[in-house]
Amino acid sequence: MDLIEFVLARLDEDEAAARAAVDFDHGVTDWTDDGDPTDVHIARHDPAQVLRSVSATRRLLTLHPHITHRQDLERNPFPLSERDLQLSYLDKWYCTRCDVDDGILTRVGGACETVRAVGEAWATHSEYDEAWRIDAARDDE
Numbered sequence: 001m002d003l004i005e006f007v008l009a010r011l012d013e014d015e016a017a018a019r020a021a022v023d024f025d026h027g028v029t030d031w032t033d034d035g036d037p038t039d040v041h042i043a044r045h046d047p048a049q050v051l052r053s054v055s056a057t058r059r060l061l062t063l064h065p066h067i068t069h070r071q072d073l074e075r076n077p078f079p080l081s082e083r084d085l086q087l088s089y090l091d092k093w094y095c096t097r098c099d100v101d102d103g104i105l106t107r108v109g110g111a112c113e114t115v116r117a118v119g120e121a122w123a124t125h126s127e128y129d130e131a132w133r134i135d136a137a138r139d140d141e
Ligand SMILES: [Zn+2]
Pocket: 063, 064, 065, 095, 096, 097, 098, 099, 112, 113, 114, 115
């Protein structure tokens, strides 16, 4: 899942940068501001806040697990013909939370809109693929 791998890599980078900026072992975790707008902004995005945001985003990703139809069949065996097992959609990703309604798969192919929205936070990153945008064409991953 390229987009999820991309997001997880950005979160790892954000976490590493936040941990490198402050000595958390000695309790220096909260930054304060003196009212200057730039300082206020910096204080609102201090390393402790970044770590909380990284943790929340990782949790959000776990709430939207993506698997392939083939992986789903391995977990929940369903008799398919050899021809059906050759279908290209079997190896496409889908979100088990967003793309399944009453047990029926509603969409196959690519990350759900929630994960796409999360990924847009790093849309200016050199490795970001414009096909991941919510308004980009679907079925592209
Ligand atoms: Zn989802």
